[in-house]
Amino acid sequence: xxxDLLGKALLDYYNGNYTENIMTSTNISDEDELPLPYLFRxxxxxxxxxxxxxxxxxxxxxxxxxxxxxxxxxxxxxxxxVKAIDISKGAIEVAKKRGVKQVxxxxxxxxxxxxxxxxxxxxxxxxxxxxxxxxxxLTCLKSLLKxxxxxxxxxxxxxxxxxxxxxxxxxxTNAAYYGELDYYLSYKGEDEIPxxxxxxxxxxxxxxxxxxxxxxxxxxxxxHFDYLAKLY
Ligand SMILES: C[S@@+](CC[C@H](N)C(=O)[O-])C[C@H]1O[C@@H](n2cnc3c(N)ncnc32)[C@H](O)[C@@H]1O
Numbered sequence: 502x503x504x505d506l507l508g509k510a511l512l513d514y515y516n517g518n519y520t521e522n523i524m525t526s527t528n529i530s531d532e533d534e535l536p537l538p539y540l541f542r543x544x545x546x547x548x549x550x551x552x553x554x555x556x557x558x559x560x561x562x563x564x565x566x567x568x569x570x571x572x573x574x575x576x577x578x579x580x581x582x583v584k585a586i587d588i589s590k591g592a593i594e595v596a597k598k599r600g601v602k603q604v605x606x607x608x609x610x611x612x613x614x615x616x617x618x619x620x621x622x623x624x625x626x627x628x629x630x631x632x633x634x635x636x637x638x639l640t641c642l643k644s645l646l647k648x649x650x651x652x653x654x655x656x657x658x659x660x661x662x663x664x665x666x667x668x669x670x671x672x673x674t675n676a677a678y679y680g681e682l683d684y685y686l687s688y689k690g691e692d693e694i695p696x697x698x699x700x701x702x703x704x705x706x707x708x709x710x711x712x713x714x715x716x717x718x719x720x721x722x723x724x725h726f727d728y729l730a731k732l733y
Pocket of ligand 1: 540565567586587589628
């Protein structure tokens with residue numbers, strides 16, 4: 502997020518300068534709009550899967566990649582001790598202004614405290630970036646868990662994105678993993694530095710958890726190949 506266009510967009514929206522949405526695309530999909538109001542969603546406008554995750558939070562909680570802080574604000578109002586972190590300067594500024602009390606600009610890999618619940622929402626596996634890095638991130642997350650703690654994370658099996666009109670699949674078998682995407686984001690005529698964004702199907706996540714000594718249980722399926730999992 503070096504140019505921090507996401508942060509810029511969040512700040513614009515927060516400051517009442519909402520004139521356009523973020524545009525996203527990937528190496529396997531065309532341009533799509535990411536509506537800024539969605540990044541400021543209230544509990545009632547959240548997908549069921551996110552609502553479920555919030556209901557399962559208990560104890561000292563870490564909201565990883567908090568964005569504008571929507572999930573943290575809800576938890577805070579429920580009396581949960583929540584800390585929000587993000588690598589985006591703009592996101593942190595907005596989360597602070599919206600009233601999140603404990604908020605820090607921090608990469609998850611640099612977190613040192615321990616938590617009862619670690620929350621990663623809106624394709625939480627995205628921040629792992631590449632299939633090769635899943636073990637590293639899971640090991641880090643596991644080290645941040647207090648005894649009896651849980652990680653709540655959502656993702657999707659995006660195999661459907663490779664389906665052509667006759668139902669055939671065109672997955673590149675030379676690629677490391679079909680959920681590893683190149684992700685492009687632009688806002689107000691500026692292009693963000695391309696990044697990797699990882700979607701993990703449940704079985705692959707389960708396997709990766711087993712290899713670092715975490716248990717992995719599916720909590721619920723979403724509406725469109727997405728799911729919420731609990732790692733513990
Ligand atoms: C898809 S957004 C989700 C924002 C928010 N959770 C929501 O649901 O509205 C992903 C967020 O993760 C942040 N992020 C990416 N890599 C991160 C890392 N290594 N550590 C902490 N935050 C990270 C990004 O800056 C971005 O704000």
